[in-house]
Amino acid sequence: MFEWMKIPYALLTLFIVVNYGLLMTALIAKIGARVGRRHGIPIYQNYIDLIKNYGLRSSITHGFMFYLGPVFRLTGGVGLILFVPIIYGSEVFSNFSFAGDLILALYFIFFGTLGMALGAGESGHPYAAIGISRGLSQVTMAELPLAMAVFAVALQYQTLSITDIVAAQQGGILNWTLFTNPFAVAAAMMSFLGSMMRPPFDVVLAPQEIPIGPPTEYHSSYLALMQTNRVIFPIAKIAIFMSLFFGGAASWPVFFLKVFLIYMVSVFVGVVFPRFRVEQSIRWFLIWAVPMGVLGLVWV
């Protein structure tokens, strides 16, 4: 029988994650700026942006899907958080993970992507189409090593339940998948780089050049919804990675730390490497990440 208490618990998780996400993304932006010898934004900047954007009113719409784009997007982010157990062993913070296992989480990642692409496409802006085409091409190829890594992990632990996978990694750092199946983790982390929209895989957003890509057409409250998603979604995704490969988190501090460190991987890579073109990144995934995934599968 469904316990109604799960709803406020889930909302509590959501609240914590949103705040953590706002602070952490600002921190990471600041770190990135410092590496580039710039001053960077204040740590509370995200709050200001978000409040401002939610406060703004837009009198523009491009149509039905334009509306739905951010909605899909944020539903994807929020849903993802809710479908994964965040804190291992905690009844309160296991959210709605009873609805589905790992496969649900993995496939639900696409929900937001689909909505985003649809919404931007509705705008009719040609650059949006270019951004979508690039983004979809890249993300589908980045998915491949992840899928193999996940499959390797599922085979290794003979389960698809995230909670069970975390449980199997308890009892010491050497029990983490990171050490029991390093190839799978390597493949997954390469995939992770590709999906974080950071260099060298950020041609989709191309922030330094002409402002192409889906976000161009969104502003005011549309943008606010997407910004909200942008702080939730990576954390939700990293939470999955953490649970599968890095032993999960039994408490919030561990959670905060692990998520931050995993996020930093993409930041480190991002500040060092220049940008790939799309076909280059596809080839990169094929040449480096996919063999890793194969090895990971064979390793099990």
Add this chain to the structure above:
Amino acid sequence: MVSTLFIIAGGLGAAFLLGLLREEWRGFAYGVTLAALAFMSWVAGSWLWAFVFDGAVGVDVFTAGHNPPFAINLRMGLPEAVLVLLVNAMGLMVGVYLKGTLMRLGRRAMAVLLVAVLALCGIILTRDIFNLFVFIELTAISTAGLVLLSADARALGAGFKYLVISQIISILLLVGIIFAYHATGTLNIDGMAEASVALMKGGTLAFFLILMALIVELKPFPANGWALDIYESAHPAFSALFSAAFSAAMLFAVDKVLLIGGEPWPKIATGVGIVTFVGSNLLALSQTNDRRLLGYSSVAQVGLVLTVIGQRAVLGEHYLFVVGGILLAHSVAKAGLFWVSGLVVERQLSAWAVLRQNPFLVFAFATFMALLIGLPPFPGFYAKWELVHALVSEGRLALVVFILFGALLEVGYLFRWFGYIIKREASVESAMSKPVAFLPRKLVVIGVGVVSAWGLGYIWGALSDFANVLQALPVLFALSFLALEGLPAKLKNTLAIVGLVAFFAISYENYNQLQLIFGAIILIGGAVILLASYETHGKRIGFYPSAMLMYAGLAMLIVAEDSFSFFVAWEILTVGSYFLILRGKFSEPHALSYIIFSLGGAFAILAGFALAAGGAPRIPLEALAQVPATLAPWVFILLAIGFMTKTAAIGLHIWLPGAHAEAETDVSPMVSGILLKAGLFGLMVLLLNMGKTQFYGVELTYVLLWIGALSALLGNLMAIFQEDAKRLLAYSSIGQMGYAVFGLAMMNHLGWLMALMFVINHYVYKSMLFLSVGGIAKRTGTRDMYRMGGLIALMPLSFIAVLIGIIAVSGVPPLSGFGGRWIFYNAIMTADARLPMILIFLSGPVAFLYLFRLIHTIFLGQLKDEHRRLKEAPFWIVVPQMIYVVFLLGFAVFPGLALRRVDAFLNPYFPNGGLNWEGLTISSDFGYWSPVSIMITIGVIFATLLAWLVYLNHNAQKVKQFNIVFAAERPYRPETTHFAWNFFAPYRKALGFMVQPFVTQFWDGLTGSLHHTAQFTRKLYTGNGQTYAFHLLAFVVVVYLILVGGLV
């Protein structure tokens, strides 16, 4: 009964009477001719009646009261009666058909016709070998006379070549006869057969000469250039007689004479026959002249019969059934086609498009074509089945391969021709200058041919040991639409829908769970798709018989219990769907490649069943499990190849994109959503019964796993590079079927469950997407996606259908596609093979790409100027889409309604690893999934956010389109600047190597080299009579050398 002699006497007497008549009494002479022919037919018919219904036994007639060798001996038995009736009836029909020509040429021509017919009767009836010679010479003389009937001056040359050949034949025959007589002391064939030891001791060469003379009369390849010239230039009515009656009589003569010989001779017949069959069919590929093509085809068919005659010992009691089936089918079909050719003014194949002016003629052509190829329900079909089974059980596999290969070549050119008829424009000259002379008299003759074709089909069905195809309820229902063709389409549509639903209602109680799923998709699903057909106007001639034939085949397939009924259903659905696909505007080449692949696959299935049967005429499908281990892998491979031609597994897929894309709007979902499932059903039957099979240590299901995975990946990859929306969907079907094959090949509980879920899902969303895209194409007039855009506001319902469809296909939660993926992941957890999974993993996201492109390019982006006033797709096309939308949503929440049953069905086969169904949660050994919770959670979040956003932006204004403009130069090719043209270009750069059309190149290369061989080899026929004579002598010498060399 009237004495047999009256057949000869009647013809001869009438011919003499004609000689006495005055030249001016042509009408009377014509009457005498027809009366004589009718009388002779009646005599033959009364004998046949006596043999069949009164149980009469055969009689021998001796002229002048002596015994052989002093008397001529005629025999009338069942085969003789059939053939004599055939010859005389053919003569009568030709007489009717030739009325104009005969009246013009006068009594002499009529007498020659009579003499020809009676000479043929003589060849059939006589048991005296010298008498045989006389009748053959008489035939040759009358043939040379009848060739002159033609208005074509070239016929003279052909006739002379024929005379040259017949001179040589008569020398061979005479020398052979005298030495045979010398050795045995008798001229009676049966007497010689009794003395055959003596003959064989001293007179091998004598018998060889006799046999060769008769065989050469059968126009063996390559010593047959003269016959082709006659076929090409003679009057078509005469060619009909020449092909149907002459060949039949000569074949019977060979059959008689072979009684004499011993061991090696039947092999010679088979050898010559099969070379002729394959060689002539091959050369026919490059023919453009209709009558010459028919000539090649005649020669080939006669070769086939000769092959079978040589296999008499193998066929045993089925000999007459098989040989008679092929021979009669050939005779009626070829005569019919020659008669039809008399109505067509021009001689190139494409000129036959004029037949479209009269649907009856198209039907007649289709009938004759099916009769010739041996499709059900015609006699050749039963004969082919018996023949292949008998040959395989004797281990004559090479012969089976050659026969089936030759038959496939025949399929190729005949169906190509049919495609011309349906699709080509009749040339201006033939349409305008000479209106086609569709004379009622000729139509009646052709009608008689059609009726006899179907009658033969019925008779052979009744004679066979199997159920008569023409008594199967679904087939009858489908054929009844032929009679209803005059009704308006909407009425026929209602009948069709009612028929499908009613058939489901009466039969679903007898279905098991697996059949129930397929049955529901085929019958109920078919009815839903047919709703879209209300959109069409007029009579829509040809659509309903074809569609219903396909559904009939499908409905029979899922209930088939033995190999024969399975194969019948398979061929019926193949043929029905071919006609259906051919209806598309530009589908001619694609329909052709469809039918060639499908029938090629069907032949593989036939060979597989024959191999499995091991001598039995048919086996229950369950008996596939008991195939001996040495044969099992071969049976598995053959059947799997056959079934995979339907699922369009990679390598055998090239027919699919064109066939599905070019089909009509409501046909695409039928052939994609429903027809492809036939292949899956076949694979299920195969795997359920045969299970895992080793082939030289290779696990065949493992190979299937790879094939499925490759199909999934490459199908999807090819789909993302398509600009044509329907082609995109078609390629996507290849990928989806790859998934399903993959699921089956895993051979575990969940893999099968996934495959079955795919069966349902794929039907729903592919039908829905094809209908949406079809409706859009109907409105926009194009299927190129880059010519569309921004249609979301104009066609919201189509948009919703596509949106729901692509969410479902891509497997994104919460729709039903996710369920499939979830089961899939659980299934592969227990599968043995891991490497093919990688391909499957990749193909999932790739599928997402092409789906997104579909919705994005059509509905989003900029509205095209010319589309500004478009309306929503037609009502009746939208209706089924909305039904599908509702179904998909429902199935997403309650997948258990269908899946639990299947799950239970699979338990006996795969006891382990089933699913647990507890409350709302479905769990496997590895994971769990709660569709309702997912739907509610996502729904709540979605609704909340949407409400909020709407609240925030409640007074937003819609931005007009031209607020955003393109900044680009005017392009040379407009599509290159469209944002969605070559949408996934980087993908192509990175992965394009995987979608190089290697497979297409392979098949193109294969057909190309066949055509080149044909083109090159036919230069052999220089047209010079002396060359032909040389061919003949060389042929005789070569066969003799082979014989002496002991190669046979």
Add this chain to the structure above:
Amino acid sequence: MVYVALITGFLLILMGLYGALTNRNILRMTVAFSIASTGTHLVLVAVGYIPGRTAPILDGAVTAADASLRIIDPVPQALVLTAIVIGLGVTALMLTYAYKLYETKRTLDISKYTDLKW
């Protein structure tokens, strides 16, 4: 003598066939075939011949009673008679064709009549 006749007959057949294959003139081909068929007739009669017996005609020398011992087999001769008549028919038909062909193209060269080929 039988062998002489047989060999001559076969030689005539071969010569006839050779002539029919090498002479392009339609009339000459017909001539060649008539030679070949004469050869055939010779072979037929020679095969039926039994040395030391008389013609199968009942007259004073041969009575019906001892016919079966004294005359040769009449069957081959009957065959030859039929064959001769049929041969005449075929030759006549070939000549008719030659004439009709000549009317269409004004030539009797068979290699000119190759409109139908391949």
Add this chain to the structure above:
Amino acid sequence: MSTVMFVMSLLLACAMIASAYVALRGQSLSMAVLAAGAVSLFASVMFVLLAAPDVAMTEAAIGSGLTTFLFFFVMGRVKGGKDD
């Protein structure tokens, strides 16, 4: 008797083959037709030797008589084609 007949038959054989050679290789068509008639004529003599008088009569009448006549009849109508 047999020696005489053997010699005769040899002579006849040589005559037939020589005539046949002329018929096949001779320059003019008329010559060829006549030679073919001669072959038939010699053959009919041979038939007599082979105890087949009725065949001999038929061959002489039809083979050498009627056929030769037919040839000349047709040759008269195809003047230009004789030497093709």
